Every structure is written in structure tokens, then in C-alpha cells.
Amino acid sequence: DTGVSQDPRHKITKRGQNVTFRCDPISEHNRLYWYRQTLGQGPEFLTYFQNEAQLEKSRLLSDRFSAERPKGSFSTLEIQRTEQGDSAMYLCASTLQIAGFHEQFFGPGTRLTVL
Amino acid sequence: GQNIDQPTEMTATEGAIVQINCTYQTSGFNGLFWYQQHAGEAPTFLSYNVLDGLEEKGRFSSFLSRSKGYSYLLLKELQMKDSASYLCAVKRWGKLQFGAGTQVVVTP
Numbered sequence: 001d002t003g004v005s006q007d008p009r010h011k012i013t014k015r016g017q018n019v020t021f022r023c024d025p026i027s028e029h030n031r032l033y034w035y036r037q038t039l040g041q042g043p044e045f046l047t048y049f050q051n052e053a054q055l056e057k058s059r060l061l062s063d064r065f066s067a068e069r070p071k072g073s074f075s076t077l078e079i080q081r082t083e084q085g086d087s088a089m090y091l092c093a094s095t096l097q098i099a100g101f102h103e104q105f106f107g108p109g110t111r112l113t114v115l
Numbered sequence: 116g117q118n119i120d121q122p123t124e125m126t127a128t129e130g131a132i133v134q135i136n137c138t139y140q141t142s143g144f145n146g147l148f149w150y151q152q153h154a155g156e157a158p159t160f161l162s163y164n165v166l167d168g169l170e171e172k173g174r175f176s177s178f179l180s181r182s183k184g185y186s187y188l189l190l191k192e193l194q195m196k197d198s199a200s201y202l203c204a205v206k207r208w209g210k211l212q213f214g215a216g217t218q219v220v221v222t223p
Contacts, residue, residue, distance in 0.1 A: 002157070002159070033210065033211075035213075040215065040216075041215050041216070042119075042202050042204070042213030042214050042215050042216050043158065043202075043211075043213050044213070045210050045211065045212065048209070048210060055209070056209070056210065091157060091158075103148070103160045103163065104148075104160070104211060105160070106150075106157035106158050106159070107157060108156065108157050109157055
């Protein structure tokens with residue numbers, strides 16, 4: 001257990017439905033990242049926050065995806081009008097951004113299946 | 116992912132040594148991480164290199180050559196529990212870019 005938690009761990013939904021995932025980072029960590037991982041691939045960057053500010057979104061992130069970190073603590077990732085291609089593991093990671101080395105600590109992930 | 120290349124799979128016997136190579140594009144490079152990921156679990160941190168040379172941590176060592184865009188992860192005295200995917204990740208412009216991972220299979 002890294003101290004990063006994600007909820008739910010598994011989500012099965014029908015195509016066209018909206019889903020929302022939550023990530024609770026390690027409490028003193030100021031940066032929070034979202035990744036998506038499909039079978040046989042490494043995690044793929046989606047977006048990240050420095051405190052409550054969203055600093056970057058991947059070009060791969062369509063306008064159906066939105067993420068928030070309203071108080072600089074937990075974050076939510078929402079997918080609207082889900083498609084079968086959205087099926088993947090969604091990973092959250094957090095880190096304390098200071099000068100030098102900063103390891104990212106990953107949560108257990110939310111596995112999304114879109115039927 | 117994004118020109119980070121590592122072998123797909125490697126097989127080795129218990130007690131042996133395995134070296135996993137990773138090559139990457141050098142633009143924007145700001146550090147290289149190795150993560151271990153067991154099936155169905157989150158990645159866990161193994162090592163970090165930002166300067167050239169070898170970093171040793173117990174049975175695991177990682178090497179970096181920035182000019183060559185090359186790193187390797189060395190796993191010594193392999194144990195069955197080391198069977199996992201090993202992810203090479205390059206830090207660029209504040210975020211990590213991962214390779215597809217190398218599946219290491221340890222046989223008795």
C-alpha cells in the first residue's frame with residue numbers, strides 16, 4: 001500500500017454512460033497525475049495537477065474526459081458518453097514536487113470495462 | 116510509448132541474473148525511472164537515475180548513459196517473486212513517459 005487510494009477499484013458500465021473515478025493522494029503531495037493503461041502497455045499520461053491547478057492535458061484526452069482537483073487534495077476523473085475504447089485501467093499517482101528527485105507513488109487503479 | 120524501447124519478454128531461471136535494456140530519445144530528458152508491476156497491481160518504484168553511472172540497491176541495479184539514451188536494469192539472484200513487468204520511464208517536462216514494459220518470467 002503506497003498511501004494513494006482510488007475508488008472504485010472496478011467499474012462496469014454500458015456504452016454511453018458517464019463514469020467518475022476518485023483518487024486520494026498522499027496528503028502532503030502537491031502533484032497528482034492520471035494515467036491510463038491497457039493490457040501489455042505501459043501507463044499513458046493523461047493529465048496532472050500542481051495543487052488545484054491543472055497544468056497539462058494529453059492530446060490523447062478527448063473533450064469527453066475532464067479532471068478536477070478542487071481543493072488541491074483529492075481528484076476526480078470523469079468520462080462522459082463512454083465508449084468501448086475507454087476500457088482500461090485508470091491509475092492515479094502523486095508526488096511531492098521539490099527540487100531534485102521525486103518518485104511518483106501509484107494507487108491501485110480503477111479498472112473500467114465498457115460494454 | 117513515445118520512442119522508449121525495451122524488450123517485450125525475457126525468461127531466466129531462479130538464481131540467475133537478467134539485464135533489461137531501455138533506449139529512449141534524449142530530448143527533454145530529466146531522469147529515468149524503473150518500476151516493477153505485478154499483474155493486476157499498480158507500478159512500484161525500483162530505481163531512479165539522473166546522472167551517468169550505476170545505482171545499486173540490493174539485488175537491483177540501474178545504469179544510465181545520457182549521451183547514448185540508454186539505461187539498463189540488472190536483477191541479480193532472481194527469485195520467483197521477481198516475475199513481473201518492468202517499466203522504463205523517462206521524465207520529460209514534468210511528467211513520466213513509460214515504455215511498454217518487459218515481462219520477466221522466472222522459472223524454477
